[in-house]
Amino acid sequence: MPPGPDTPLASKLALLLRRKAGRAGKSPSLRALEAATAATPGGKPAMTHQVIADLLNGEKTDPKTSQTLGLARAFDAPVAFFLPGYNGLTSLEVYEGQTDAREALRLIHDLGEEGAAELLEAARAIRIRHGKTDTNIPEVPELPPIVEPPRPGRRRRLSFTEAADRAVSDLEGL
Numbered sequence: 001m002p003p004g005p006d007t008p009l010a011s012k013l014a015l016l017l018r019r020k021a022g023r024a025g026k027s028p029s030l031r032a033l034e035a036a037t038a039a040t041p042g043g044k045p046a047m048t049h050q051v052i053a054d055l056l057n058g059e060k061t062d063p064k065t066s067q068t069l070g071l072a073r074a075f076d077a078p079v080a081f082f083l084p085g086y087n088g089l090t091s092l093e094v095y096e097g098q099t100d101a102r103e104a105l106r107l108i109h110d111l112g113e114e115g116a117a118e119l120l121e122a123a124r125a126i127r128i129r130h131g132k133t134d135t136n137i138p139e140v141p142e143l144p145p146i147v148e149p150p151r152p153g154r155r156r157r158l159s160f161t162e163a164a165d166r167a168v169s170d171l172e173g174l
Contacts (some may be wrong), residue, residue, distance in 0.1 A: 007087050008058060008061065009055060009058075009061055009063075009082060010055065010056055010057065010058035010061070012081060012082065012087075013055055013056050013071070013075070014056065015089075016075040016077050016081075017056070017075070019075070019076075020075060020076070029049075030049035030050075030052050030053055031049050033049065033052050033074045033075075034047065034048060034049040034052060034074075036073060036074035037052075037067075037070030037071065037073055037074045038070070038073075039069075039070075039073070045070065046066050046067050046069060046070025046071075046073075047063070047067045047070055047071075051063070051067065052071075052074075055071075063082075068082050068083075077089065077092075077093075078092040078093060078095070078096045080092050080096075090137060104119060
């Protein structure tokens with residue numbers, strides 16, 4: 001489901017977490033994300049792993065500015081993506097990563113709707129010239145499906161009766 005106007009922060013983080021999954025499809029640990037929020041490698045993290053967990057679970061929805069900057073570093077995403085209403089990850093990445101794109105937007109600033117329409121028409125023509133005919137580009141880049149293997153958890157402690165029943169079934173070969 002692509003993010004819409006009311007996309008909660010937890011959903012945005014879940015999407016970015018999927019993007020950070022490694023080749024094996026395993027997402028980074030909360031401790032690794034905590035370390036990645038630091039302004040400098042090995043520096044003090046902008047937030048704890050518990051705060052990250054609370055944000056991912058939706059228990060916390062309004063991080064501090066320093067924490068938002070840390071999230072942007074940890075997830076390799078534009079800071080604006082974490083703000084309410086800014087869901088176009090593709091366009092935000094272009095805006096932050098390409099100075100020419102920012103310059104193009106500045107140039108049409110006072111040209112109004114007509115200038116924006118001309119720029120859009122020119123961009124479509126350039127895409128066709130480069131062999132990219134699909135003009136329906138998603139707000140968030142498509143992600144391949146990732147199947148994360150279940151993580152082994154600690155077995156629940158059994159009551160005395162349950163342990164005895166399991167022992168009997170193991171001895172009887174059931």
